[in-house]
Amino acid sequence: MSVPPPEExxxxxxxxxxxxxxDDPVVxxxxxxxxxxxxxxxxxxxxxxxxxxxxxxxxxxxxxATQEVFLAAWRSRDRxxxxxxxxxxxxxxxxxFKVIDLYRVERRNPLAGDEDARPExxxxxxxxxDTAQRMLVADALETLPERAQKMVRLAFFHDMTHAQIAEQFxxxxxxxxxxxxxxxxxxxxxxxxxDVALRS
Amino acid sequence: xxxxxxxxxxxxxxxxxxxxxxxxxxxxTDEDHATFTPPDAVWDGIVASLSEERRLADRPVxxxxxxxxxxxxxxxxxxxxxxxxxxxxxxxAGVVAAVVTGDDRSTSIELAAAPMETLVxxxxxxGASTATATAKLxxxxxxxxHVELVDxxxxxxxxxxxxxxxxxxxxxxxxxxxxxxxxxxxxxxxxPPDLDPADYPIIDxxxxxxxxxxxxxxxxxxxxxxxxxx
Numbered sequence: 001m002s003v004p005p006p007e008e009x010x011x012x013x014x015x016x017x018x019x020x021x022x023d024d025p026v027v028x029x030x031x032x033x034x035x036x037x038x039x040x041x042x043x044x045x046x047x048x049x050x051x052x053x054x055x056x057x058x059x060x061x062x063x064x065a066t067q068e069v070f071l072a073a074w075r076s077r078d079r080x081x082x083x084x085x086x087x088x089x090x091x092x093x094x095x096x097f098k099v100i101d102l103y104r105v106e107r108r109n110p111l112a113g114d115e116d117a118r119p120e121x122x123x124x125x126x127x128x129x130d131t132a133q134r135m136l137v138a139d140a141l142e143t144l145p146e147r148a149q150k151m152v153r154l155a156f157f158h159d160m161t162h163a164q165i166a167e168q169f170x171x172x173x174x175x176x177x178x179x180x181x182x183x184x185x186x187x188x189x190x191x192x193x194x195d196v197a198l199r200s
Numbered sequence: 201x202x203x204x205x206x207x208x209x210x211x212x213x214x215x216x217x218x219x220x221x222x223x224x225x226x227x228x229t230d231e232d233h234a235t236f237t238p239p240d241a242v243w244d245g246i247v248a249s250l251s252e253e254r255r256l257a258d259r260p261v262x263x264x265x266x267x268x269x270x271x272x273x274x275x276x277x278x279x280x281x282x283x284x285x286x287x288x289x290x291x292x293a294g295v296v297a298a299v300v301t302g303d304d305r306s307t308s309i310e311l312a313a314a315p316m317e318t319l320v321x322x323x324x325x326x327g328a329s330t331a332t333a334t335a336k337l338x339x340x341x342x343x344x345x346h347v348e349l350v351d352x353x354x355x356x357x358x359x360x361x362x363x364x365x366x367x368x369x370x371x372x373x374x375x376x377x378x379x380x381x382x383x384x385x386x387x388x389x390x391x392p393p394d395l396d397p398a399d400y401p402i403i404d405x406x407x408x409x410x411x412x413x414x415x416x417x418x419x420x421x422x423x424x425x426x427x428x429x430x
Contacts, residue, residue: 035250039243042243050236050238062238063241063242066242067242067245068413070246071246071250072412072414076411076412079412101415104417104420134224134228134229135232137224138233139235141225152225156226187221188214197411
């Protein structure tokens with residue numbers, strides 16, 4: 001796979017985990033038009049995109065919709081900026097567009113739709129968008145290191161202070177802070193990727 | 201609610217993201233965590249589409265006049281390659297050349313003409329009501345079919361959008377993109393040889409978001425539409 005060096009402006013200030021952002025050869029390959037990188041990205045994120053499409057459109061149409069999401073991403077790959085957000089978020093932003101589009105077309109044109117195939121018929125746009133973001137966050141949480149994942153969940157779900165979490169894990173407070181901060185930064189970048197797709 | 205690190209002073213954007221994250225995380229259900237592996241046909245369909253696009257990209261662009269030609273990536277309607285049959289299905293692809301002709305096509309035959317109806321697209325287009333054009337179907341002396349827009353006048357397209365012209369079947373289930381871009385005066389689009397205009401008699405111009413999505417954004421995005429009697 002041919003991987004070009006990162007562009008200089010990829011190294012922007014305030015970017016979380018800059019080495020991860022700019023050094024992922026798969027993302028660089030994708031932007032450079034390497035189809036094997038697309039394959040790799042499909043292996044990473046195809047399940048998430050397909051699961052969202054399947055949940056909102058039903059299994060029959062999820063396959064076509066997933067295919068279209070990745071083709072749309074491929075065709076607009078030069079517009080994806082790694083520093084603006086994660087590719088997973090960007091793909092889910094595109095998927096959300098796709099699903100809302102299909103709902104819209106079918107509402108206008110009942111001939112095109114198989115009403116029985118849509119498990120969440122009548123989902124409003126806001127709900128479609130929310131579902132995409134929740135599935136994105138659920139997926140992203142699972143990609144965090146196990147300890148960071150647990151700490152973030154405790155902070156969110158159980159309203160625990162950092163000191164309480166430090167006590168529970170028997171680690172220094174600074175470790176808790178850095179684990180949670182890094183975890184949050186990663187999660188934020190997923191939402192940022194999602195938002196970039198919305199604006200594109 | 202998430203407790204922030206008291207040492208951290210998130211800026212407004214970060215604080216907004218964290219509020220969303222907190223809301224989303226708190227409302228996660230088991231269903232949000234449930235994932236399914238896509239069938240192999242999904243990837244096979246992607247490979248088939250990419251391969252077809254490469255083939256079309258290598259095809260020479262047909263020019264029948266001296267005016268600038270806009271080439272397009274072949275665009276694919278949502279029904280064109282069902283993933284379930286992707287490996288076996290030959291890909292229908294949109295035409296790649298928009299052709300602007302001169303006046304030398306003396307043996308062309310006009311097969312049909314229809315004034316286009318001006319519609320109000322859901323996207324706000326200042327001056328949308330001034331959009332006008334007449335659609336024609338013309339067969340040139342080589343037998344190639346063309347859709348022409350004559351006396352076309354379109355308001356400026358809003359930022360982030362583009363105009364796109366489509367051939368649409370009567371059920372409006374299978375729109376085929378012909379071209380995109382500005383349309384003024386007389387514009388000529390070659391009909392793909394595998395498309396029978398009799399099956400796609402509706403000429404539609406839509407206001408499409410620049411979102412990378414090759415499908416028609418919906419009939420409520422149309423600004424002009426006409427039906428040819430064939």
